[in-house]
Amino acid sequence: MAQPTRDNRAASMRRLLRNRAGLAGGSILLVVTAAALLAPLLFPGDPLDMVTRPFLRPLMTWAHPLGSDSLGRDVLAGIVHGARVSLLVGVTATAIGVTIGTAVGAAAGYRGGRTDDVLVRVMELFQTFPPFLLVIVLVSIAEPSVATITAAIGIVSWPTIARVVRAEFRSLRRRDFVLAAQGLGYGTPRIVFREILPSAAAPIVVLTSVMVATAILNEAALSFLGLGDPNLVSWGSMIGAGRDQLRTAWYLVALPGTALALSVLALNLLGDGLNEALNPRSADA
Amino acid sequence: MFGRHRILAMLRRTALQAVPTIAAVVIVDFFLLKLAPGDAADALAAESGSATEETMAALRAHFGLDQPVITQFLAYIENLVHGSLGFSPLYNMPVSRLILERLPGSLELMVVALAIALAVGITAGVVMAQFAGRLPDRVISVVVLLFYSIPGFWVGLMLIVLFSVWLGWLPSGGSETIGAHLTGFAALADRLRYIALPAASLAMFFIAVYARLVRASMLEVRDQDYIRTATAKGLSRRAVVWRHMLRNALLPLTTLAGMHIGAILGGAVVTETVYSWPGLGRLALEAVLKRDFSVLLGILLLSSLLVIVVNMLVDLLQAWLDPRIELR
Numbered sequence A: 001m002a003q004p005t006r007d008n009r010a011a012s013m014r015r016l017l018r019n020r021a022g023l024a025g026g027s028i029l030l031v032v033t034a035a036a037l038l039a040p041l042l043f044p045g046d047p048l049d050m051v052t053r054p055f056l057r058p059l060m061t062w063a064h065p066l067g068s069d070s071l072g073r074d075v076l077a078g079i080v081h082g083a084r085v086s087l088l089v090g091v092t093a094t095a096i097g098v099t100i101g102t103a104v105g106a107a108a109g110y111r112g113g114r115t116d117d118v119l120v121r122v123m124e125l126f127q128t129f130p131p132f133l134l135v136i137v138l139v140s141i142a143e144p145s146v147a148t149i150t151a152a153i154g155i156v157s158w159p160t161i162a163r164v165v166r167a168e169f170r171s172l173r174r175r176d177f178v179l180a181a182q183g184l185g186y187g188t189p190r191i192v193f194r195e196i197l198p199s200a201a202a203p204i205v206v207l208t209s210v211m212v213a214t215a216i217l218n219e220a221a222l223s224f225l226g227l228g229d230p231n232l233v234s235w236g237s238m239i240g241a242g243r244d245q246l247r248t249a250w251y252l253v254a255l256p257g258t259a260l261a262l263s264v265l266a267l268n269l270l271g272d273g274l275n276e277a278l279n280p281r282s283a284d285a
Numbered sequence B: 001m002f003g004r005h006r007i008l009a010m011l012r013r014t015a016l017q018a019v020p021t022i023a024a025v026v027i028v029d030f031f032l033l034k035l036a037p038g039d040a041a042d043a044l045a046a047e048s049g050s051a052t053e054e055t056m057a058a059l060r061a062h063f064g065l066d067q068p069v070i071t072q073f074l075a076y077i078e079n080l081v082h083g084s085l086g087f088s089p090l091y092n093m094p095v096s097r098l099i100l101e102r103l104p105g106s107l108e109l110m111v112v113a114l115a116i117a118l119a120v121g122i123t124a125g126v127v128m129a130q131f132a133g134r135l136p137d138r139v140i141s142v143v144v145l146l147f148y149s150i151p152g153f154w155v156g157l158m159l160i161v162l163f164s165v166w167l168g169w170l171p172s173g174g175s176e177t178i179g180a181h182l183t184g185f186a187a188l189a190d191r192l193r194y195i196a197l198p199a200a201s202l203a204m205f206f207i208a209v210y211a212r213l214v215r216a217s218m219l220e221v222r223d224q225d226y227i228r229t230a231t232a233k234g235l236s237r238r239a240v241v242w243r244h245m246l247r248n249a250l251l252p253l254t255t256l257a258g259m260h261i262g263a264i265l266g267g268a269v270v271t272e273t274v275y276s277w278p279g280l281g282r283l284a285l286e287a288v289l290k291r292d293f294s295v296l297l298g299i300l301l302l303s304s305l306l307v308i309v310v311n312m313l314v315d316l317l318q319a320w321l322d323p324r325i326e327l328r
Helices: A006-018 A020-042 A075-111 A113-127 A131-141 A146-172 A176-183 A188-199 A201-224 A235-245 A251-278 B004-034 B040-048 B053-063 B069-081 B095-130 B135-149 B152-166 B184-221 B225-232 B237-274 B280-290 B293-321
Strands: none
Touching: A006 A020, A006 A251, A020 A075, A020 A251, A075 A113, A075 A146, A075 A188, A075 A201, A075 A235, A075 A251, A113 A146, A113 B004, A131 A146, A131 A201, A131 B004, A131 B237, A131 B280, A131 B293, A146 A188, A146 A201, A176 A188, A188 A201, A201 A235, A201 A251, A201 B152, A235 A251, A235 B152, A251 B135, A251 B152, B004 B069, B004 B293, B040 B053, B095 B135, B095 B184, B095 B237, B095 B280, B095 B293, B135 B184, B152 B184, B152 B237, B184 B237, B225 B237, B237 B280, B237 B293, B280 B293
């Protein structure tokens, strides 16, 4: 009933494809995803193993085009394998955050009343904790591993999306199409998931790409501080390890950081593109 | 009108609202950290390298760690009521003293970073709105997007490479020249040299957020009647832009800046580590690595309190900016 029509979706898709920023972001993201998926084929073996002499400069040999670090590990292999951790943590943590946030926001916005009061208090309580500090605390309570890092980042991110979903549901729940669905005797789950949620999807989708970017940044910062998964190579841990040789081998920090910055940039470009494609009116000037 | 009566009533109401939140924060923080494996006795034993069962038991008894959790919690509350955050066995000093030593450094860094972010962000946003759609807007938009995407800790390291290693203009870490005993203007200049890089790398992300927000809010009101009226009555372009259009951005800007206090605190953990800046963020990380949860608990409580207080101030500021706002 309230679902965007096929025409509508096609129009959004066309707008997204016409949007050069969004397209550029999507393309970079495709490359990063391909690197993540193909990493075991492109660079078989553990990227944490020593494969050549230490401190090989970039562009010196074809075998190790981006050089090697203080332990003789191939930098390019590390960057390609690091994409796996970044994307995995970014996407999974966001999925956790979006699921919790949507559930809480929908319940608060749709039910209203006391449910809303209680849930809003919980959101406010959560937002008094500095998010990154909370991630550090959660990770240090559990042992650092990809699973606990993902869970911690996901748990910390839900209030953002809950606020947006709550606002959408509050404004949509008295609309005619919802009243009609209620009049037809549809159950609450059906009204919430099949009628209201699709109409509230646009802001959720836009926010999601920004949340993936934030999650990737949080994971990188954690690994940089030495709180990442010790058994996996990640962009953050490469930057952290390279920091000790900043004066002599700055490329060890610059290269993984560039991969990190490019991925986050791509997600933000895609978010901007989606925003303009899904809410054409909000696109200014 | 902004009567004294109104501000007092508002202060009282927001303070009352904050009480249950603070209580909940204390409860959540305490029990969250009790979930952590190991306690101060384990950490001390690991630190010293050797400890018998007896000394461990003695340590636990000394710090009350052998009591039931609920007793420990009540003891902690009693301490809090008396203004004490407990004692850190690892640092061998009261947690409050440890935190007070580091707090000024963090506050200095955060305030300077926020000031840079607001000044640069607002200016960039105004310029972008003025030239909306034209070259300056496009160029600044790209820069802003980069600022928004590039991780602060990485920029911090790259700035060190550029300004400390290659150019040798600025120090790469610390907060002042040790043992220089500078006074007056020389001391200020010295501190400015040390804070420039950390504050800039911490501010970058927020510059981008404020620039985008100011641009959007100004474009929103560009075509409204009151702006046309202001222009028609002969106000200069500058007066219209800075006094009338920018005002529309102030409310969302203050809301956002208030919400960012938590994010800045979190970002400070990484920035302080990169620049060896003596602040709370680095203390928090040290506490995590040494598993000194009494210090961590104190820092968590303090940062939540800071967020709550700043948001109260933002509410007051907004009521002053816009007298129509009734406090929640």
